[in-house]
Amino acid sequence: MSSIVRVAGTALPLRGDDIDTDRIIPARFLKAVTFEGLGAHAFEDDRRALRGTHPFERPEHAAASILLVNRNFGCGSSREHAPQALVRRGIRAIVGEGYSEIFFGNAVALGLPCVTVAHGDALALQEIVESAPGTPCSVDLETLSVSAGERTFACSLPEATRQAFLSDGWDGLNALLQRPEEVRAVAERLPYVTGF
Amino acid sequence: MGRTLFSKVWDSHAVRRLPTGQTQLFVGLHLVHEVTSPQAFDMLRLRGLGVPFPERTVATVDHIVPTDAQERPFADPMAEEMLSALERNCRDFGIPLHGLGSEAQGIVHVIGPELGLTQPGMTIACGDSHTSTHGAFGAVALGIGTSQVRDVLASQCLALEPLKVRRVAVEGRLRPGVTAKDVALEVLRRLGVKGGAGYAYEYGGSAVRALSMDERMTLCNMAIEGGARVGYVNPDETTFAYLSGRRFAPSVAAWDRAVAWWRSIASDPDAPYDDDVVLAAAEVEPNVTWGINPGQSTAVGGRVPRPVDVPAEERAGVEEALAYMGFSGGEPIAGTRIDVAFIGSCTNGRLSDLRAAADVLRGRRVAPHVRALAVPGSVAVKAAAEREGLDEVFRAAGFEWRHAGCSMCLAMNPDRLEGRQVCASTSNRNFKGRQGSPTGRTLLMSPAMVAAAAVEGAVVDVRTLLSTEGQV
Numbered sequence: 001m002s003s004i005v006r007v008a009g010t011a012l013p014l015r016g017d018d019i020d021t022d023r024i025i026p027a028r029f030l031k032a033v034t035f036e037g038l039g040a041h042a043f044e045d046d047r048r049a050l051r052g053t054h055p056f057e058r059p060e061h062a063a064a065s066i067l068l069v070n071r072n073f074g075c076g077s078s079r080e081h082a083p084q085a086l087v088r089r090g091i092r093a094i095v096g097e098g099y100s101e102i103f104f105g106n107a108v109a110l111g112l113p114c115v116t117v118a119h120g121d122a123l124a125l126q127e128i129v130e131s132a133p134g135t136p137c138s139v140d141l142e143t144l145s146v147s148a149g150e151r152t153f154a155c156s157l158p159e160a161t162r163q164a165f166l167s168d169g170w171d172g173l174n175a176l177l178q179r180p181e182e183v184r185a186v187a188e189r190l191p192y193v194t195g196f
Numbered sequence: 197m198g199r200t201l202f203s204k205v206w207d208s209h210a211v212r213r214l215p216t217g218q219t220q221l222f223v224g225l226h227l228v229h230e231v232t233s234p235q236a237f238d239m240l241r242l243r244g245l246g247v248p249f250p251e252r253t254v255a256t257v258d259h260i261v262p263t264d265a266q267e268r269p270f271a272d273p274m275a276e277e278m279l280s281a282l283e284r285n286c287r288d289f290g291i292p293l294h295g296l297g298s299e300a301q302g303i304v305h306v307i308g309p310e311l312g313l314t315q316p317g318m319t320i321a322c323g324d325s326h327t328s329t330h331g332a333f334g335a336v337a338l339g340i341g342t343s344q345v346r347d348v349l350a351s352q353c354l355a356l357e358p359l360k361v362r363r364v365a366v367e368g369r370l371r372p373g374v375t376a377k378d379v380a381l382e383v384l385r386r387l388g389v390k391g392g393a394g395y396a397y398e399y400g401g402s403a404v405r406a407l408s409m410d411e412r413m414t415l416c417n418m419a420i421e422g423g424a425r426v427g428y429v430n431p432d433e434t435t436f437a438y439l440s441g442r443r444f445a446p447s448v449a450a451w452d453r454a455v456a457w458w459r460s461i462a463s464d465p466d467a468p469y470d471d472d473v474v475l476a477a478a479e480v481e482p483n484v485t486w487g488i489n490p491g492q493s494t495a496v497g498g499r500v501p502r503p504v505d506v507p508a509e510e511r512a513g514v515e516e517a518l519a520y521m522g523f524s525g526g527e528p529i530a531g532t533r534i535d536v537a538f539i540g541s542c543t544n545g546r547l548s549d550l551r552a553a554a555d556v557l558r559g560r561r562v563a564p565h566v567r568a569l570a571v572p573g574s575v576a577v578k579a580a581a582e583r584e585g586l587d588e589v590f591r592a593a594g595f596e597w598r599h600a601g602c603s604m605c606l607a608m609n610p611d612r613l614e615g616r617q618v619c620a621s622t623s624n625r626n627f628k629g630r631q632g633s634p635t636g637r638t639l640l641m642s643p644a645m646v647a648a649a650a651v652e653g654a655v656v657d658v659r660t661l662l663s664t665e666g667q668v
Binding site: 030034158 | 208209210211212214215216217218220222224231232234235238243245248249252259260272274275277278281315317318323324325327339340341342343344346347350351352353354355357389390393394420421423425446447450453454457489512513516606607608625627628629630632634635
């Protein structure tokens with residue numbers, strides 16, 4: 001665990017709204033008791049369907065660490081295997097127009113920030129990286145900005161999530177374990193816990 | 197000022213405000229299954245943590261279980277390993293498991309309610325997005341990922357931010373042949389698959405109040421498909437009558453106190469909502485999806501849209517869907533030939549769903565080219581259906597009658613589509629590849645509509661079959 005302030009590298013543009021977690025990692029790869037090896041199967045069926053032209057297949061994006069997406073990314077199944085596959089593929093931050101809440105929460109727990117940018121800015125970022133794949137990019141959680149080459153765009157992140165990344169609190173379990181007596185007290189006030 | 201059920205349940209379960217600003221929320225019921233939990237248990241072992249509230253945790257197996265031959269060990273060694281891991285984890289951490297062979301086994305969102313574990317006013321979490329199903333009882337129930345499964349196991353809590361509440365009122369009466377599934381698909385078409393982001397959906401209105409618990413579960417099940425992580429219905433007499441006498445429901449001695457508390461947590465008449473949407477029940481038709489997300493549907497009498505019919509920003513999505521589904525755009529959805537019919541899942545795998553399908557199938561045969569599966573949502577649903585002779589109705593019509601499990605909803609077990617097969621399905625997701633073939637195609641609809649499509653060999657308005665018998 002460590003604080004996450006800034007992610008820098010090259011980016012990978014993945015266009016399309018409503019990309020669901022079944023597409024990010026098809027269900028047959030969930031048949032395992034660990035998350036190991038998932039990186040190799042990210043977008044496996046989409047990649048196969050596009051026969052080498054899928055952004056995750058292109059050599060110029062092989063080392064990318066920032067994923068550029070559009071609206072409602074990660075919708076559908078709650079499988080944490082989806083952000084796990086992306087992280088294991090080398091993705092360290094996602095920039096997009098919006099995320100499914102469950103995906104977003106799963107990503108936070110893995111230390112994978114998902115920041116939101118305006119529609120036009122998402123398209124502009126994707127265009128920049130499509131025309132010049134090696135463009136240096138960064139996501140800065142302190143200044144809430146995304147840069148691609150010379151251009152900089154404003155991004156947003158819920159403040160609690162931003163603080164969690166900046167203060168090394170994104171793996172939320174330690175905080176949840178700190179006040180067991182307060183948890184017991186809440187439980188004992190709930191009629192269904194005490195038998196009404 | 198009154199308060200919503202969401203706000204009352206949230207406040208009564210809030211432990212404290214975390215340093216990040218999130219709320220630490222107590223989880224009243226944690227449901228566990230074999231797919232999203234093994235890594236969570238391993239994380240506990242790695243950190244030397246235990247489970248402080250094992251009695252508030254319940255496990256079952258559903259996703260990977262074969263629904264034909266269930267002898268152990270399974271033919272699929274990975275499935276066997278996952279089931280063995282869950283058995284070991286439950287044993288090691290003292291968690292009750294309704295495993296294979298148990299009379300209580302089944303899809304986690306079917307058994308929670310039927311055992312009386314799911315109750316009004318609870319917070320419920322499970323490593324599965326369709327946990328929203330339990331909101332049908334007036335619980336705040338949400339799907340979580342594996343790291344959060346770890347959090348709940350280790351602390352019985354989640355770190356969350358509160359949701360806004362949108363009231364979705366369905367007013368009036370549903371017409372004959374129109375079901376809760378059709379309402380769910382209607383809500384998705386109107387509000388979109390991302391319109392619910394940031395919201396809990398409170399379903400209300402006279403049409404929702406008239407729904408049975410099974411139907412309310414179907415409606416809440418699909419809240420997540422609209423981006424709403426939580427969907428719920430205020431508890432009422434229908435809810436209490438359903439729960440009465442169930443295995444884990446409050447005892448007779450505690451019953452009146454339980455009902456009084458359940459009534460108290462319902463939304464107040466003057467509760468404020470962040471948004472309000474009203475649908476006319478009489479306008480809802482049997483719906484069928486034509487695309488690759490559950491919002492892409494049409495009334496059965498309607499047509500598949502052409503890209504020019506939709507706003508510019510949706511055009512690329514429609515083109516992608518048409519290409520994948522093999523539609524050119526503009527054709528009527530009725531008459532679309534199907535290869536497979538699937539009745540089951542946490543959306544529509546309950547007794548009333550099987551009855552609705554059987555009502556269509558009595559005295560009819562599945563079209564010769566169609567493979568048809570009926571998969572009860574739980575062992576208890578299967579037994580109840582067999583007591584009524586529904587298994588014989590399905591078999592006589594040419595359906596395979598299976599054991600309980602998730603089956604062909606998600607392709608983590610042997611039940612899956614082949615190649616580009618088209619499946620009329622009562623499940624919840626028509627995503628690319630969802631039913632197990634990377635090129636398989638799914639048409640979502642109600643159980644009665646799937647039964648009708650199975651008989652016809654193509655999409656058909658079920659009301660035309662029912663009316664010939666004078667049943668409408």
